[in-house]
Amino acid sequence: MLRLNELKLPLDHEPGAISEALCRRLKLQAEQLHGEPRVVKRSVDGRRKSNIQLAYSVEFSLAAELEQRLLKRFAKDPHLQAAPDTTYQLVGQAPAHSTQPRPVVVGAGPCGYFCALLLAQMGFKPLLLERGKPVKERSADTFGFWQGKRPFNPESNAQFGEGGAGTFSDGKLYSQVRDPRHLGRKVLEELVAAGANPEILVLHRPHIGTFKLATVVRGLRAQIRALGGEIRFESRVERLELDPHRHAVRGVTLADGSFIAADQVVMAVGHSARDSFAMLQEQGVAIERKPFSVGFRIEHPQALIDAARWGSCAGHPLLGAAEYKLVHHASNGRCVYSFCMCPGGLVVGATSEPGRVVTNGMSQHSRNERNANSGIVVNIEPADMEPYGAFPDDPLAGVAFQRHWEAKAYALGGESFAAPGQRLGDFLAAKASTSTGAVQPSYAPGVTLTDLSSALPDYAIAALREALPQFNAPIPGYAMDDAMLTGVETRTSSPLRLPRDQQLESVNTPGLYPAGEGAGFAGGILSAAMDGIRVAEAVALTRLRREHPSAQGESACDRV
Ligand SMILES: Cc1cc2nc3c(=O)[nH]c(=O)nc-3n(C[C@H](O)[C@H](O)[C@H](O)COP(=O)(O)OP(=O)(O)OC[C@H]3O[C@@H](n4cnc5c(N)ncnc54)[C@H](O)[C@@H]3O)c2cc1C
Structure with missing residues (x-):
């Protein structure tokens, strides 16, 4: 399979024009194509207003030998390449009878939701704690406040509640972060599985929009629960509990006073969780300005x-x-x-x-x-x-x-x-x-x-x-x-960073995984979700190493 980028066509082209343009560009006969080329990206080239064009990336198959010849012939053309494999592979699978406490994820924004989703897909049955309400009740509070029909609710608003800060947004889904492992693609595919329009997989600058985002958020919730994860709303984490000798995580205390034991806690609380930042500062967790x-x-x-x-x-x-x-x-x-x-x-x-x-x-x-x-x-x-x-x-x-x-x-x-x-x-x-x-x-x-x-x-x-x-x-x-x-x-991004080490744990608090925008590692829905995936992988690999202490790095036991 090959991929050709920057295949330009006029705005009002016929559907068959993509195939014709591809053959013209690569000097191929239509019969040499195995099936119709598949559009994998579509963007707009609006640099010349008198000639606005659509720019496509297409994937197509030819006979194996012809593909090789073409790659050689067009070796200097940066737009032709072997189609990259964008399939995402889970880094591991939970053992059937683990005695380790389940991982806790704090915050049901894009970072926390994707972290919990990936942990659930790997069989780790995470517990996700969110201070705000489910998206339906949260929408009523937030729109009610905007319309002057409900008082402002500090626990249920544009920043706090299921779906996190971007739930009532334009839902832009692009990011400038480097993505050699195609984690962004995994995020988009999961969003489609949760109810987003499949066009987001193809458009260069996709966006979902407010009301559709609420549906997608409910879809993600359903998937996490179906895989054995638990989600608790109106469950604000008030304290991270640490072992006084090792300064390592031993659990969290909620606003209602209940204690949950955990030795791996992902803090994906967003850039507006100022009370949580103050609590982490009090607990001596490393924090720096950003x-x-x-x-x-x-x-x-x-x-x-x-x-x-x-x-x-x-x-x-x-x-x-x-x-x-x-x-x-x-x-x-x-x-x-x-x-x-x-x-x-x-x-x-x-x-x-x-x-x-x-x-x-x-x-x-x-x-x-x-x-x-x-x-x-x-x-x-x-x-x-x-x-x-x-x-x-x-x-x-x-x-x-x-x-x-x-x-x-x-x-x-x-x-x-x-x-x-x-x-x-x-x-x-x-x-x-x-x-x-x-x-x-x-x-x-x-x-x-x-x-x-x-x-x-x-x-x-x-x-x-x-x-x-x-x-x-x-x-x-x-x-x-x-x-x-x-x-x-003022809330363009987090005013601080919770620095982390190679294993994505806090540099001075073992078991604490600072994640997403609030921790200073993301700046939007897509990058926060991608960071959630990376942190889920780090949490999973640590657990798998504990189950199999002899395993080093990404060994056979880590890969499914
Ligand atoms: C109005 C608006 C429009 C936006 N538009 C876009 C856009 O179009 N595209 C884009 O890419 N980005 C947009 N953003 C930014 C985007 O929403 C954030 O970058 C993204 O949501 C960050 O994800 P996150 O999961 O790291 O944090 P958040 O989304 O902030 O999620 C953190 C979650 O943690 C919960 N929480 C906080 N403290 C606690 C606690 N102590 N205990 C339990 N739960 C807690 C919060 O309630 C929240 O649900 C927008 C933001 C806003 C506010």
Whole structure:
């Protein structure tokens, strides 16, 4: 089987054109193909608006000898290769009668769910503990809060509850992390098995969308349970219990006071579990600061973005609502960039604490809301956090930094969970907005018009004021006066890292497996799920070595 990448065709090509283009490109006769080529990836090449094309990766079979000849003939063509084997193999299988305590996974976000799923697939029957509610009840709490019908619930919101932080999101499923073992493919295949549209396996930049994500999350839950795993909701882990002599994990205590014995605990608690970070700090678990970013959400008419990206092809059903990615290196040394852009989406309240306002974005699968929104954020380095720490070099200073500016946004918004907002023209002119214009802000639970100049540190405001007009060059009209800013966007990634060793255990706490975004090892749904797989493998290999102490590394006993 061979794979050919970058096979370009016009937007409106006939279905048979792929096969014809493949034969033309490789100088083959149609009869030499064994069956129809299979499309494995489809992306859009929109670099030339006058000639937007679809770019395919296709896999196809020929007679074995012909495949070899072709590979030799096109040896210099980087786009032709032997089709890679993307099949995922479990690293082991639990012995039938193990006496080891079952592994505990804390947090039912993408990382925790994939970690638990893989452990369950290997027969280890994990226990998954989640502080929030199942996705149906969580949706009622979160949408109720946004619509002003339910009070804010600190245990059930945009960050906490089944599915984790990305459940009410655009559900973008791509990542820039290196993936030589095709773990991303395994994640996508499991998401399809759990109910996601199979198109995510083929699209270059797939996304699921909020309501469909909720269905997929329920599918993952069902699979884990069917394989013998247990999931407990409204079960917040309040303490990690450690052996005082070895500083090794011996279990967890829940908020209701119950103790669960375990010598392997995966902490996949996400970037907003600030109480858990404080508890880990108290327990002496190694923690270090990590850079993250802060800024505002910006909204534009989606039609403006579509026209800039797709020109006269805007509205073509294969293109959908256009995305963008922007970067500007400001003269004060800060980097300003777009973050988590949501085409045809809504801005939503993403706080997990009372007295704070946090923005983020989500879209439905159709991406058909009027506005495009994106975070426009500025990098924050560990040294910037120092003044906010409780003591010199406080590893949780980044959390204090976030809290400070989120509380400021709450105050600027009128202490009602409304977000402070401003027209872009007014922000650039440093004067408070008194009315909105062509772009109506979509943020729920509501926007209070104000001046955002004091909503972030001065260096961040200066960098944003410099960058935003520059974005007119790639997207004409981007700096329109009526574009709407709302703030603050602070939960771009974790403000800390829980460093881990080669076996993916905490560097100073044996048996603790820091995982996913909260631990600083992921930055989105796909990368968090991939990290969950890696950690499940590490947990499994340790257990298998204990069962067979003579086994070294990935020996025969580790592989099924
Ligand atoms: C509104 C929004 C939109 C987003 N859009 C996208 C997107 O389109 N694409 C993308 O790739 N990423 C998106 N993200 C980011 C993405 O959701 C995260 O990167 C991802 O969810 C991180 O996964 P995780 O499993 O590491 O952590 P999380 O998803 O944060 O999951 C952690 C889980 O742990 C639970 N928990 C915390 N503390 C405890 C405790 N003490 N005991 C028990 N349980 C606990 C939490 O309730 C939560 O369910 C979005 C995030 C938000 C908030």
